[in-house]
Amino acid sequence: MDATTAPRRRSSRLRGLFLGIALTAVAVLVAATAAGGTYAAWSTTVTVPGATLSTGSIGLTVNDVQQYSVPGMTDIPLLPGRSVVSTTPITARNTGSVPLRVTVGALTVPVGDVLGQNILVGVRTIAAGQSCTVTASGIPASSQPFSLAPGATAALCVEVALKADAPATVQGRMVDFGVALVGDQVRP
Amino acid sequence: MNKLVKGSIATAAGVALLLGGAGTFALWSDTAGVQGGTVQTGVLDIAPVADTAKWADVSVNGRTGATFNPATDKIVPGDTVTFTQDVTLTAEGKNLKAELALATDAAKIATAFAAQGVGSVTLGTTVKSGSATVVAKEAGKVFTVTPGAAGATGASTSTLQVVVTVAFNAGVTEQTAQSLAAAVDLTKLGFTLTQVRGANAS
Numbered sequence: 569m570d571a572t573t574a575p576r577r578r579s580s581r582l583r584g585l586f587l588g589i590a591l592t593a594v595a596v597l598v599a600a601t602a603a604g605g606t607y608a609a610w611s612t613t614v615t616v617p618g619a620t621l622s623t624g625s626i627g628l629t630v631n632d633v634q635q636y637s638v639p640g641m642t643d644i645p646l647l648p649g650r651s652v653v654s655t656t657p658i659t660a661r662n663t664g665s666v667p668l669r670v671t672v673g674a675l676t677v678p679v680g681d682v683l684g685q686n687i688l689v690g691v692r693t694i695a696a697g698q699s700c701t702v703t704a705s706g707i708p709a710s711s712q713p714f715s716l717a718p719g720a721t722a723a724l725c726v727e728v729a730l731k732a733d734a735p736a737t738v739q740g741r742m743v744d745f746g747v748a749l750v751g752d753q754v755r756p
Numbered sequence: 757m758n759k760l761v762k763g764s765i766a767t768a769a770g771v772a773l774l775l776g777g778a779g780t781f782a783l784w785s786d787t788a789g790v791q792g793g794t795v796q797t798g799v800l801d802i803a804p805v806a807d808t809a810k811w812a813d814v815s816v817n818g819r820t821g822a823t824f825n826p827a828t829d830k831i832v833p834g835d836t837v838t839f840t841q842d843v844t845l846t847a848e849g850k851n852l853k854a855e856l857a858l859a860t861d862a863a864k865i866a867t868a869f870a871a872q873g874v875g876s877v878t879l880g881t882t883v884k885s886g887s888a889t890v891v892a893k894e895a896g897k898v899f900t901v902t903p904g905a906a907g908a909t910g911a912s913t914s915t916l917q918v919v920v921t922v923a924f925n926a927g928v929t930e931q932t933a934q935s936l937a938a939a940v941d942l943t944k945l946g947f948t949l950t951q952v953r954g955a956n957a958s
Contacts, residue, residue, distance in 0.1 A: 610800045610951040613859045616841045617809055618942030619826035621922055623869065625934040626832075664934075666832045755817045755834050755926075 627663035628670065628716070628751035630724075638726050642742070646687070651708055651729035653700045658724050662716040666753040670722070672711035673748035683743040686734040690727045691747060700725035706732070716751065798849020799911055802856075802949040808842035814921075831939065834926035840919050843947060845888055847903030848911035852951065856881060856890070856899045856916070859946030863920070869939040874928055877940055878921045886914025901949070918947055 630636040640654045662668050672691045677684025690708025694700065703709065708727035716722055726747065730738070811824040815835045824837045831837060847854070858879050869875040878896035883889065887904020903912035922940050924933075933939065 609953060610854075611948060612800060612802050612950075613946050613948040614802045614804055614843060615859070615944065615946040616804050616843075618839060618862075618920075618945030619811070620938050620943055621826050621837070621940040622830045623924065623933050623936040623939045624830035624832040626931055665830055753833060755815075 624665035625663075626666055626668070626751065626753055628668060628749060629661045629663055630749065631659050632661065641726075641728060646728070646730040648730050648734045649706045649732035651688075651702045651706050651727050653702050653725055653727040655699050657694055657698070657700050658726065659721050660716065660724055660749055661721045662718050662751065664751075665718050667718060667756060668716045668751035669713055669754045670716050670749055670751050671713040673750050676746040676748070677743055681743050682735070683738045683741040684745060686731045686738050687743070687745065688729045688731060689745060689747055690729075691749070692725050692727070693722050694725055696721075696723050698723070700727070703727060703729075715754070798852055799846055800849070800852060800854060800949060800951055801844075801846040802947060803844045803846070805842035805844055805915065808840070810840050812838050812840065814838050831922065831924045833924050833928050833932075836921060836923045838919050838921050839942065839945070840917060841947075842884060843916050843918055845886070845901065845903065845914045845916055845949070846911050847888075847913075848906065851953070852903055853953075854901050854903075854949045854951050855893060856901050856918070856947060856949055857897060858920070859944075859948045862942070862945050862947075864938070864941035864944075866933075866936050866939050868933045869924075869936055871933070873925055874933050875922065875924045875939065878923075880919040880921060882917050882919075884915045884917045887912065888914035888916065890916065900952070920945065 636658060638654045638658060640656070641652060644652045646652055660670060675687075675689045677687070688708060689711075690703075691711040692709060693712075693714050706729055708729055714722055728745070811826055813822045813824040813829075813835070814837065817834070826837075856879075863877045865875070865877060876896075879899075880896065881890055881899050889902045889904065891900045891902075892898075893900045901916070904914060906912050920942065922942075924939075
C-alpha cells in the first residue's frame with residue numbers, strides 16, 4: 569500500500585458502507601409500504617368445459633331473391649274501379665332463424681306521378697297451390713300482417729287497382745310501383 | 757458487489773457495537789424453554805363438481821327453463837342463456853377471505869357482440885351448501901367469498917353454484933350482430949379464487 573492508493577481505498581470502503589445502509593433503508597421502506605396496502609396472496613383457478621355461442625340470423629326473400637319484379641301486371645290494362653293481379657302467387661320465405669311478423673310497407677311510386685297517386689295495392693296471403701284472382705269489388709283488401717316461422721314460406725297475391733274516381737289524365741300511362749315486405753323478429 | 761457485501765457487514769457490525777455498548781455483560785447465564793408449538797399453513801382451493809355443468813335457456817319470453825345446446829342452438833335478440841356449474845370451495849385458515857371472478861381470457865366476446873348495448877356476459881354465484889357467504893363486490897363480475905366455520909376435517913367446505921349469463925339485448929335493430937359464429941367463446945371458461953387482505957378482510 570503506497571501513499572497514493574490508500575485514500576482511494578478508504579473512500580471506496582466508505583461508499584460501500586453508505587450503499588449498504590441505503591439498501592437496508594430501501595428494503596425496510598418497501599416492506600412497510602407493502603404491509604399497509606391490499607394485495608393478493610393465494611390464488612387458484614379452475615377451468616370448466618364451456619362452449620362457443622353463435623348468434624342466429626334474420627332473412628326474408630321473395631321468390632328467393634331480395635328484389636323481385638312481379639310479372640304479368642301489364643297484361644290487362646287497368647280501368648277505373650277495376651284491378652289486375654298476377655295469377656301466379658309470389659313466395660315469401662323466412663331464410664333466418666327467428667320467427668317473423670311480416671308487414672306490407674307503404675306503396676312507393678315516383679314522386680308527382682299522377683297514375684301513381686291513383687292506384688291501390690293490396691298484398692294478401694293465399695293457401696298454397698291456389699291461384700291469385702282479382703277481388704270482385706275491384707278494390708283489393710288492405711294488406712294484413714302475417715307470421716312466418718323460420719324456413720317457412722307464404723304464398724302472396726299482389727293486386728293493383730285504379731281508383732274509381734281516377735281522373736282522365738291517367739289514361740294510357742304506365743307507372744313502376746314498389747311494395748316492401750318488412751320482417752320483424754317476434755319472440756315465441 | 758464485493759464492496760456492497762463489505763458495506764452491509766460493516767453496517768451490521770456497527771449496529772451490533774452500538775447495541776453492545778449500551779448494556780453490561782453478564783457472567784451468569786440461564787435458558788428457559790417455551791413450548792411454541794407447530795405452525796401450519798391453510799388451504800384455499802376451488803374445484804369443479806363433476807357432471808354439474810349445464811346450459812339453459814332462461815329467456816323472459818321464450819323457452820324459459822328449456823335446455824340450450826350451444827353446439828346447435830343460436831342466440832337471437834331477446835335471448836338469455838346461462839351456463840351453470842357447481843364448484844367446491846375449500847378454505848382453511850384464520851382470516852381467509854377470497855374474491856371469485858371469471859379467469860382472465862375466460863370469455864372471448866366478438867367485437868360486434870360486445871358493442872354497446874348489444875350483448876353481455878355476466879357472472880353470478882350463490883351458495884348451494886355449506887356455510888360460506890358470498891357478497892357481490894362488483895355486480896356481475898367479482899364476488900367476495902368468506903368461508904364459513906371449519907368442518908370436522910378442519911377445513912371449511914362449501915359448494916357454490918356459479919352462473920355465467922349471456923344476454924342478447926332485444927332492443928337491437930336491423931340485422932345487428934347476426935350470424936356471428938363465435939359471438940361468445942367460453943371454451944376457456946374458468947373461475948379464479950384470489951385471497952384478499954387489507955380493506956376486504958375484517
